[in-house]
Amino acid sequence: MDEFAVKVFVRLRPSVLDPAGEATKSASIKLGAEGIKSLRIGKMIEVKIEGNGENEVREKIDLLCDRLFANTVIEDYEYSLEKL
Amino acid sequence: MGNFTVGVVVFPGSNCDRDVSWALEGCLDLRTKYLWHESSDLSDVDAIVLPGGFSYGDYLRCGAIARFSPLINALDEFVKSGKRVLGICNGFQILTESGFLPGALVANKNLNFICDDVELDIVSSKGGWFNNEDEKQTIKLPIAHGEGRYHCDSDTLKKLVDNELIALRYKNNPNGSLFDIAGITNEKGNVLGLMPHPERACDKTIGGTDGLFTLKSLILK
Numbered sequence: 001m002d003e004f005a006v007k008v009f010v011r012l013r014p015s016v017l018d019p020a021g022e023a024t025k026s027a028s029i030k031l032g033a034e035g036i037k038s039l040r041i042g043k044m045i046e047v048k049i050e051g052n053g054e055n056e057v058r059e060k061i062d063l064l065c066d067r068l069f070a071n072t073v074i075e076d077y078e079y080s081l082e083k084l
Numbered sequence: 085m086g087n088f089t090v091g092v093v094v095f096p097g098s099n100c101d102r103d104v105s106w107a108l109e110g111c112l113d114l115r116t117k118y119l120w121h122e123s124s125d126l127s128d129v130d131a132i133v134l135p136g137g138f139s140y141g142d143y144l145r146c147g148a149i150a151r152f153s154p155l156i157n158a159l160d161e162f163v164k165s166g167k168r169v170l171g172i173c174n175g176f177q178i179l180t181e182s183g184f185l186p187g188a189l190v191a192n193k194n195l196n197f198i199c200d201d202v203e204l205d206i207v208s209s210k211g212g213w214f215n216n217e218d219e220k221q222t223i224k225l226p227i228a229h230g231e232g233r234y235h236c237d238s239d240t241l242k243k244l245v246d247n248e249l250i251a252l253r254y255k256n257n258p259n260g261s262l263f264d265i266a267g268i269t270n271e272k273g274n275v276l277g278l279m280p281h282p283e284r285a286c287d288k289t290i291g292g293t294d295g296l297f298t299l300k301s302l303i304l305k
Contacts, residue, residue, distance in 0.1 A: 012190075016235055017260065019195045068152075071145055071181065073188040074235055 001050045004057050008079040010070045011042035045069055054081065088303050091119040091129030093175075095139035095150050100172065100283060104135045104299075107283040112300055121150065124158040131168040131302040132159070134175025136228070136281060146189060146231050147177035156182050168211075168302050169275045173229055176267070176277030185268055185277045186244070187236030193260025197230040201291065203255040204266055204280060208248040211273030212304050215297040222255065223294035225280035227266075232279040234265040247271060252278055 012018050018040045025039035047064075051057035061079055070077040090108050094101045101118065108114040117129055121139075126132070140149035150156060156178065163169055163184060171179040179185045192198060203224050206214040214223070236244070241263060244250050252267035259279075267278025282295025 015237075016190060017193060017233075019191050019193055019260075023195055068144070068148065071148065071188050073180075073186075073237075074190055 002053060002057070003048060003050050003084040004054070005082045005084055006047040006049060006057070006061055006079055008045040008047065008061065008065060008069055008077060009042055010045065010065075010075050010077045012040060013074055013076055016074050043069075048084070054083070057081065087115065088130050089115045089117050089128060090302055091126065091132045092116050093119045093121060093132060093134050093155055095121045095137070095153065097139045097141055098135050098137035098174070100136035100174075100281065103281075104133050104172070104283045107286040107295070107299055108133075108302075111286040111296060114299075114303070119155060121153040121155045124154040126155075126158050126162050132162065132170070133302070134169070134171040134178050135283075136173030136175060139174055139178065142174075142231075145177075145181065146174060147179075147181035150174075150178045151182040159184070163270070163275055166272065166274055166305075168304065170213075170298070170302060171275070171277040172281055172283065173227075173232070173279055176279055177231070179275065179277040184275050185270055186240045187234055187262075187265075187268070189231055189279070190233050190235050191231050192229070192233050192258075195230075197228070198232070198258050199226075199228045200258065201226050202258055202266075202280065204252045205255055206251070207253050208251050208269070210248050210251065210269045211276060211301075213251060213269065213273075213276045213298050213301050224285070224292055225282055225295055226284045226291075227258065227280045229259070229279055232261065233259045234261040234263075234268075234279075236262060244268060251276060252280070 021040040065077045105116045253264040282298040285292040285295035
């Protein structure tokens with residue numbers, strides 16, 4: 001069994017308005033930060049997972065992302081995987 | 085109403101379950117039974133309400149965790165059998181997350197938690213959930229949500245419109261919902277999800293009775 005550290009990034013799809021991102025952008029500008037063109041907020045999920053090799057772990061993570069971590073109606077996901 | 089029994093689902097974090105039960109029993113003389121989310125035996129209920137609240141603390145996304153409860157798994161067969169399911173607010177979010185209804189509900193455009201009475205246009209008679217036969221095309225119901233902005237892709241919206249699956253639209257869109265959508269049904273019409281709370285509008289003393297018809301229609305075949 002190999003153990004992997006996986007970082008899953010879940011983001012609202014570009015077509016979905018992100019009001020929290022807009023509010024944070026507005027606060028960033030009030031803080032004095034210049035040049036912010038866009039600011040959107042997503043989620044990062046860290047998973048440590050065991051499996052027989054990278055392919056098997058990817059299958060498990062794909063299932064988790066599709067069915068639970070992201071709602072693909074409104075969100076996209078991507079992940080990075082590191083063998084421990 | 086005989087032995088007709090409405091199951092009111094209770095998740096950890098549901099908070100409108102008792103209101104729904106009160107409205108059904110106290111205002112409509114309908115028998116109710118609380119169904120704990122870990123139960124998968126739906127054999128002794130004739131219709132189901134998924135009430136409002138914050139199931140599983142709204143963790144991850146509203147309704148995302150509730151979707152994996154044994155009760156929601158059992159709901160598939162219940163819905164296929166043609167029995168009626170009403171999802172109110174968080175119940176609507178659960179119905180979209182679990183795929184019984186299309187689309188998703190996301191954070192309100194202005195980020196406010198909106199607690200207000202809203203006027204709604206009845207736009208479809210699918211499923212007979214709303215009384216739109218006595219020329220009352222507009223009803224007033226309370227809303228109370230932070231994540232009630234309906235969203236779907238353009239193909240899904242077209243399908244909703246073409247098949248008359250949009251049940252209710254806001255007269256004055258409070259949350260940025262796509263196409264002013266406040267409630268939709270499935271194609272068969274036996275599943276309704278809506279953000280407004282009909283159970284909070286079932287008695288004149290609390291501001292209106294426009295919700296009665298929807299709850300009463302749970303007994304329709």
